[in-house]
Amino acid sequence: MASTSVVDELKKTQILELLDQGKRVDGRALDEYREISIETNAIPKANGSAKVRIGDTEVICGVKIQPDRPFPDTGDKGIFICTAELLPLSHPTVETGPPGPDVIELARVVDRGIRESHMIDVSQLVIEQDKSVVGVFADNVVVDYDGNLFDACSYAATAALLSSKTPKWNMVNDVPTLVEGEESPVPITTIPVSVTMGKIGDHIIVDPNGDEWASMDARVTITSNSDGNICALQKGGRGGFTLEEMIQCGEISVRVGAKIREKLKEAQQGGQ
């Protein structure tokens, strides 16, 4: 995914030359997102799921909800965990085996964006305090790669969570026991949207595609919530941003994010 080849170097020159004329390789404006398609309930056996396509990047997220033991220091809260994995069929350079640093960063950034927005009200996910809570697991798998996995995984997880229904459990003889036929939506407080921008030369571009991703000097992923506030940020890559650029990126992420939030809401309603 991140290996640089001779072809990438040649593409980088071409991408930079085009950007100097205000153009992108695929004809988009610098702050223009690719077509996003969101399909919810793609995996009926999951408690919620979504398939998200951004250009040729495709991610499937399945949400599993089940009773779990609380963490010792937060016995009054449920558990939310989001993971991401690059499947070997997503790209010729992806190998099986334990995840490398890039994938670990991906999973953690996607998890953090959703966690820090407090999208899920985990205080409502307690079966019995200090004993048993509800665990919500959102597992992302990357199926096809064309850049910007941060946003693709984030939207897939968010859409899957919005479409999720949680079963209900009661404590019976100290064991969490399923209450048949009682399902409710997962308690949602806000809809976080991450927007990833790349920096190539002095240009900031929104939603880098695969070729642009391989040519970037630096990137930043900024997550905003429904109130238009920024709730998580991750800078990556070897290059740097100026203060002005970072402020600009913040504005772009909130503006672009608002449009994408509407898409996520539509997908939620469409999937019901």
Next chain:
Amino acid sequence: MGGREATMVLLDENGIRCDGRKVDEPRRIMIKAGGLKNADGSAYIEFGENKILVGVFGPRDVHPKHMSNTDTGILRVRYHMEPFSVGERKNPAPSRREIEISKVIKEALEPAVMLEKFPRTAVDVYIEVLQADGGTRCAALSAASVALADAGIPMRDMVAAIAAGKVADTVILDVNNEEDQAGQADMPIGYMPSVEKITLLQLDGVLTPEEYKKCVEVGVNGCKIVYDLQKKALNDKYFGSGED
């Protein structure tokens, strides 16, 4: 009949199974060739409630190098289930079951693929089970054959696969999850219809010699149904219609 209400009726008095099928009727099968951009070949199969995606790469360089063979190409298969594919969340790390299934699928495909034409290279087959509902190895093997063909890799034939089995003392075709759990036998079969060779065969459960013979026959006939759908998937992609 009164006593049977307590458990699931796997086969009713009219010969209808728990999901409404007849004894020799497979589940709904949909196979699509292609679909992934980066893979050299790919396929997607829906087999009842199973949803499986397969991507193929190669022939390509072998890493680590010592695995390569100067006389022939090698086939590598990974069968993997997503954490959300089953009722209880599955640990994403490969289980012993997945490692074993990877091996039997590899050995089922090897006779079909002309690996000797590509010495020192590897063909990698990645199978991702998005949703599992009994019979994943057969569905995965059928889809993997289509993905290999889609990758343009020379093959003697495609391997089609389906399970035969026994419930309520009756031989059935295409064992679903409930029948696998509560039934008497499960026999996955992989078969190359044009070459007439069985390349995968497993069994758990007890069968009389007659039942065993019947199971293999029913399974091989079932494979021919799957085979037609595999060919149709390739026809649909490369010739634009299911009929040629």
